[in-house]
Amino acid sequence: MTCITLLFWISITSCVFVQAQDQSGFISIDCGIPDDSSYTDEKTNMKYVSDLGYVESGTSHSIVSDLQTTSLERQFQNVRSFPEGKRNCYNIKPQQGIGFKYLIRTRFMYGNYDNISRTPEFDLYLGVNLWEPVVLVNETAIVTKEIIYTLPSDHIHVCVVDKNKGTPFLSVLEVRFVKNNTYDTPYEALMLGRRWDFGTTSNLQVRYKDDFYDRIWMPYKSNMKILNTSLTIDETNHNGFRPASIVMRTAISPGNESNPLTLTWSPDDPRSKFYVYMHFAEVQKLQSNETREFDIYVNDDLLAENFRPFYLFTDTRSTPEPVGRTKNEIVIRKTDLSTLPPIINAIEIYQINEFLQLPTDQQDVDAMMKIKLKYGVKKKNWQGDPCVPVDYIWEGLECLHSDNNTSPRLISLNLTSSALTGEIDPAFANLTSTNKLDLSNNSLTGEVPDFLTSLVNLTVLNLEGNKLIGSIPAKLLEKSKDGSLSLRYGGNPGLCQSSSCQPTTKKKKSGYIVPLVAAVLVLLVLLIVLALFCHFKRRSRRGAISNKMSTNGVNTGPLDIAKRYFNYSEVVEVTNNFERVLGKGGFGKVYHGVLNGDQVAVKVLSEESAQGYKEFRAEVELLMRVHHTNLTSLIGYCNEDNHMSLIYEYMANGNLGDYLSGKSSLILSWEERLQISLDAAQGLEYLHYGCKPPIVHRDVKPTNILLNEKLQAKIADFGLSRSFPVEGTSQISTVVAGTIGYLDPEYYTTRQMNEKSDVYSFGVVLLEVVTGKPAISRSRTQSVHLSDEVGSMLASGDIRGIVDQRLGGRFEAGSAWKITEIALACASESSAKRPTMSEVVMELKKSVVGKVNDRDSYRDGPVRMVTMNLDTEMVPKAR
Numbered sequence: 081m082t083c084i085t086l087l088f089w090i091s092i093t094s095c096v097f098v099q100a101q102d103q104s105g106f107i108s109i110d111c112g113i114p115d116d117s118s119y120t121d122e123k124t125n126m127k128y129v130s131d132l133g134y135v136e137s138g139t140s141h142s143i144v145s146d147l148q149t150t151s152l153e154r155q156f157q158n159v160r161s162f163p164e165g166k167r168n169c170y171n172i173k174p175q176q177g178i179g180f181k182y183l184i185r186t187r188f189m190y191g192n193y194d195n196i197s198r199t200p201e202f203d204l205y206l207g208v209n210l211w212e213p214v215v216l217v218n219e220t221a222i223v224t225k226e227i228i229y230t231l232p233s234d235h236i237h238v239c240v241v242d243k244n245k246g247t248p249f250l251s252v253l254e255v256r257f258v259k260n261n262t263y264d265t266p267y268e269a270l271m272l273g274r275r276w277d278f279g280t281t282s283n284l285q286v287r288y289k290d291d292f293y294d295r296i297w298m299p300y301k302s303n304m305k306i307l308n309t310s311l312t313i314d315e316t317n318h319n320g321f322r323p324a325s326i327v328m329r330t331a332i333s334p335g336n337e338s339n340p341l342t343l344t345w346s347p348d349d350p351r352s353k354f355y356v357y358m359h360f361a362e363v364q365k366l367q368s369n370e371t372r373e374f375d376i377y378v379n380d381d382l383l384a385e386n387f388r389p390f391y392l393f394t395d396t397r398s399t400p401e402p403v404g405r406t407k408n409e410i411v412i413r414k415t416d417l418s419t420l421p422p423i424i425n426a427i428e429i430y431q432i433n434e435f436l437q438l439p440t441d442q443q444d445v446d447a448m449m450k451i452k453l454k455y456g457v458k459k460k461n462w463q464g465d466p467c468v469p470v471d472y473i474w475e476g477l478e479c480l481h482s483d484n485n486t487s488p489r490l491i492s493l494n495l496t497s498s499a500l501t502g503e504i505d506p507a508f509a510n511l512t513s514t515n516k517l518d519l520s521n522n523s524l525t526g527e528v529p530d531f532l533t534s535l536v537n538l539t540v541l542n543l544e545g546n547k548l549i550g551s552i553p554a555k556l557l558e559k560s561k562d563g564s565l566s567l568r569y570g571g572n573p574g575l576c577q578s579s580s581c582q583p584t585t586k587k588k589k590s591g592y593i594v595p596l597v598a599a600v601l602v603l604l605v606l607l608i609v610l611a612l613f614c615h616f617k618r619r620s621r622r623g624a625i626s627n628k629m630s631t632n633g634v635n636t637g638p639l640d641i642a643k644r645y646f647n648y649s650e651v652v653e654v655t656n657n658f659e660r661v662l663g664k665g666g667f668g669k670v671y672h673g674v675l676n677g678d679q680v681a682v683k684v685l686s687e688e689s690a691q692g693y694k695e696f697r698a699e700v701e702l703l704m705r706v707h708h709t710n711l712t713s714l715i716g717y718c719n720e721d722n723h724m725s726l727i728y729e730y731m732a733n734g735n736l737g738d739y740l741s742g743k744s745s746l747i748l749s750w751e752e753r754l755q756i757s758l759d760a761a762q763g764l765e766y767l768h769y770g771c772k773p774p775i776v777h778r779d780v781k782p783t784n785i786l787l788n789e790k791l792q793a794k795i796a797d798f799g800l801s802r803s804f805p806v807e808g809t810s811q812i813s814t815v816v817a818g819t820i821g822y823l824d825p826e827y828y829t830t831r832q833m834n835e836k837s838d839v840y841s842f843g844v845v846l847l848e849v850v851t852g853k854p855a856i857s858r859s860r861t862q863s864v865h866l867s868d869e870v871g872s873m874l875a876s877g878d879i880r881g882i883v884d885q886r887l888g889g890r891f892e893a894g895s896a897w898k899i900t901e902i903a904l905a906c907a908s909e910s911s912a913k914r915p916t917m918s919e920v921v922m923e924l925k926k927s928v929v930g931k932v933n934d935r936d937s938y939r940d941g942p943v944r945m946v947t948m949n950l951d952t953e954m955v956p957k958a959r
């Protein structure tokens with residue numbers, strides 16, 4: 081077994097690749113630079129600002145001058161250190177806030193800034209929970225701590241806590257917004273363990289602007305075989321993880337092709353649990369006799385089977401559950417079919433940090449932040465979370481920690497002798513659980529506000545020694561009288577001291593504000609209920625069927641088409657007395673027939689269907705008029721004594737619906753699906769733009785798309801079709817026609833029928849072609865439309881999850897993305913957002929290229945492990 085162990089420390093260099101991206105959602109703080117200063121980093125083009133406004137304590141320093149080399153990133157030249165107080169915090173309020181996901185990175189380099197040559201050790205906290213200990217081994221060692229964090233509140237508190245092992249400090253603090261459907265786990269926080277860029281020859285880190293999220297990709301050196309491409313990977317950024325293209329352009333494979341790729345790492349604490357994200361992209365254009373296919377195992381569990389990386393598209397595989405052993409092992413082994421060795425382009429390994437401690441109740445936090453800001457309170461520990469950790473509770477506060485699943489609440493606030501000035505802030509009224517409020521011996525002015533009466537649990541209120549005026553709200557005096565409130569207000573010369581005072585004459589705002597607010601709320605709720613009701617109603621009726629139709633556009637007089645007319649006796653003869661049924665439609669049965677030696681299909685309309693006649697006429701008139709290779713052609717018709725039949729060309733391979741639903745055992749290949757989609761799209765395009773006046777089919781669905789012996793697709797069943805006098809105009813119909821799941825929701829609500837309704841139906845068909853799933857999936861509790869399901873999967877970048885599982889991954893990613901996007905655009909709720917069929921045809925034509933490699937068998941050679949040790953940086957110990 082060959083073991084290649086590699087060593088790594090954060091190299092100080094960084095890359096200079098530039099590509100346009102914006103930095104919104106990024107907060108970059110260079111700690112310790114002069115207040116209010118900022119600069120644009122030369123290498124990353126990112127704007128760094130001073131920490132003014134993010135931190136209230138600490139002192140700024142520069143590292144010693146002989147370490148201020150030009151190769152050192154500028155952010156390490158200054159630090160903010162915290163000689164005072166046990167805990168000091170940065171407070172950041174990012175734009176998106178609660179519920180959103182951020183990558184938070186702190187970086188440290190001691191650089192002997194205090195000139196005492198003693199490297200410190202301290203704890204790093206995120207909010208109220210320990211993030212990781214920080215240990216600096218020497219003056220130039222750079223420590224980077226990175227975490228992916230879903231915000232439980234609107235603020236991010238990054239705190240350093242003194243452990244009596246040197247003064248805590250911070251060099252850089254960076255916050256990056258991350259799309260919230262990436263790195264999806266049940267855990268609030270994932271700490272970065274490893275992030276390797278395999279196969280790079282440059283020895284440089286990759287980060288912004290190459291990396292969209294400004295992750296730092298470290299070069300991993302090995303003597304593996306390197307594969308590379310100069311083409312862009314994932315140009316369209318479909319993969320939600322968006323690993324930098326430059327990272328994905330290089331991959332490694334075992335030097336000896338018969339060996340598997342093995343990656344290992346061993347955490348210091350065997351209880352540590354990890355999520356692993358592996359990024360793959362094929363970088364070689366494979367020949368038709370070549371196949372790269374492998375299985376991926378993580379700690380002996382099969383993660384992906386018969387996996388084939390997409391050419392020039394990133395495919396990310398991650399562990400669905402956390403993994404963790406004393407020695408963790410990823411084995412990537414080629415399958416028997418594979419002619420090429422396995423590859424990997426990049427990997428990320430994150431360690432779970434279970435944040436068990438809950439922060440203080442959000443309303444209390446917000447109120448305290450307002451109070452702190454308004455009065456400029458400077459007191460011990462007034463940083464970070466007010467109540468937790470309990471060791472660092474804000475001075476003057478008491479909190480209630482009821483149990484581990486409930487946020488602590490503030491129950492007492494003592495701001496006596498705190499130099500408060502100005503009026504009593506309304507924020508106090510939001511400390512709703514408070515029992516005690518002591519504001520004595522300050523310089524508070526104004527009246528005693530009514531809102532203090534809303535603190536229902538208040539038992540102690542001390543307002544002594546201020547400059548308050550007016551009178552005490554009656555309710556407070558009442559509570560004081562009945563003994564439920566200990567109220568003190570002496571030492572306020574302007575305050576009416578006697579309980580017999582006139583109550584203040586100012587209007588009680590709450591008197592009308594409360595009813596007003598209530599009324600507005602009720603109105604809002606009603607509106608929402610109404611909106612929901614309409615929405616559901618629309619949804620549930622989205623697919624209502626009706627066979628009725630408008631009489632517009634259809635003649636009622638006798639058919640004047642004499643050509644290709646068949647007598648009933650001829651129909652009997654052609655079908656050999658209706659011997660063989662091919663299928664059943666809405667209007668009757670379809671029989672097999674032979675006419676002049678050619679096979680035909682004969683649709684016989686059932687006699688009792690009154691509506692059938694109109695549709696019969698419509699179809700005959702229409703098909704006599706149009707001809708296109710992607711529309712089924714009518715050979716003749718019969719209309720004799722209520723015997724109505726239509727004779728069509730024979731479509732040997734039945735309808736598309738049978739293949740998609742699995743009724744037919746044949747699985748259409750990806751290429752066949754693309755071609756069939758294009759055929760059908762061309763048929764519709766002809767109806768919409770090739771016919772004058774244009775024709776709307778109105779019942780596009782897989783069962784109305786027939787396949788001939790060459791699997792060429794043709795649109796059939798024109799019974800509901802209508803033509804319009806003028807192109808681009810629409811027609812109002814009184815009754816909606818169509819099929820559940822395919823019916824244009826806008827047409828349903830507006831009754832405005834135009835060719836965009838066909839586009840909607842076609843979009844749904846395309847989605848079925850891609851996914852192999854029905855238009856509507858019903859469970860016991862709900863039905864979900866395919867467009868909603870695919871839409872959310874597309875957003876998370878999961879193309880393998882979207883494409884029909886029966887294809888076993890044998891499809892080309894580029895065309896899969898494309899066709900799915902076209903399908904979703906077609907199936908937009910609003911017709912204005914849908915493309916025209918001509919645009920659809922154009923896009924589909926671009927996709928109908930390329931062939932998936934044939935599988936070739938390959939003899940498996942003897943297996944020898946090639947192991948890469950990923951432990952080139954110590955995994956931090958768990959708490």
Ligand SMILES: *[C@@H]1O[C@H](CO)[C@@H](O)[C@H](O)[C@H]1NC(C)=O
Pocket residue numbers: 178179180260261
């Ligand atoms: C995820 O992000 C979307 C917007 O991109 C947002 O609407 C949604 O609420 C977010 N989810 C959570 C749980 O915050």
Ligand SMILES: *[C@@H]1O[C@H](CO)[C@@H](O)[C@H](O)[C@H]1NC(C)=O
Pocket residue numbers: 195
């Ligand atoms: C740092 O300490 C050294 C001696 O240890 C002293 O010579 C030097 O002047 C000090 N520098 C500063 C900036 O205080």
Ligand SMILES: *[C@@H]1O[C@H](CO)[C@@H](O)[C@H](O)[C@H]1NC(C)=O
Pocket residue numbers: 089217218219220221
């Ligand atoms: C400081 O520590 C780092 C990481 O352990 C090491 O790579 C580096 O060589 C050390 N520098 C000095 C000057 O000892």
Ligand SMILES: *[C@@H]1O[C@H](CO)[C@@H](O)[C@H](O)[C@H]1NC(C)=O
Pocket residue numbers: 281307308309
């Ligand atoms: C890609 O690999 C080839 C040899 O396989 C090498 O000549 C070329 O420099 C590499 N390109 C990059 C960008 O690394």
Ligand SMILES: *[C@@H]1O[C@H](CO)[C@@H](O)[C@H](O)[C@H]1NC(C)=O
Pocket residue numbers: 367369370419
């Ligand atoms: C594939 O075909 C090429 C020639 O086209 C040949 O040189 C090569 O050996 C073949 N590879 C395999 C694995 O059969």
Ligand SMILES: *[C@@H]1O[C@H](CO)[C@@H](O)[C@H](O)[C@H]1NC(C)=O
Pocket residue numbers: 436483484
């Ligand atoms: C709450 O959590 C602490 C440690 O996190 C634990 O010791 C204690 O037993 C827990 N209490 C309850 C009621 O779960």
Ligand SMILES: *[C@@H]1O[C@H](CO)[C@@H](O)[C@H](O)[C@H]1NC(C)=O
Pocket residue numbers: 494495496516517518540542
């Ligand atoms: C507030 O603190 C002061 C001293 O710090 C104390 O005398 C006073 O009793 C406290 N107030 C309340 C309501 O506990």
Ligand SMILES: *[C@@H]1O[C@H](CO)[C@@H](O)[C@H](O)[C@H]1NC(C)=O
Pocket residue numbers: 443446447450506507510
């Ligand atoms: C009180 O809390 C509510 C809801 O949390 C908030 O909307 C309001 O702005 C707060 N009032 C003050 C004065 O902070």
Ligand SMILES: *[C@@H]1O[C@H](CO)[C@@H](O)[C@H](O)[C@H]1NC(C)=O
Pocket residue numbers: 512513514536537
């Ligand atoms: C007031 O106190 C009671 C009893 O302690 C408690 O049940 C209630 O939740 C408290 N009210 C508020 C708003 O905290």
Ligand SMILES: *[C@@H]1O[C@H](CO)[C@@H](O)[C@H](O)[C@H]1NC(C)=O
Pocket residue numbers: 336337338339942943944
């Ligand atoms: C590849 O590994 C196998 C098994 O260890 C060995 O027999 C074979 O000679 C190796 N091939 C090369 C080209 O080194």
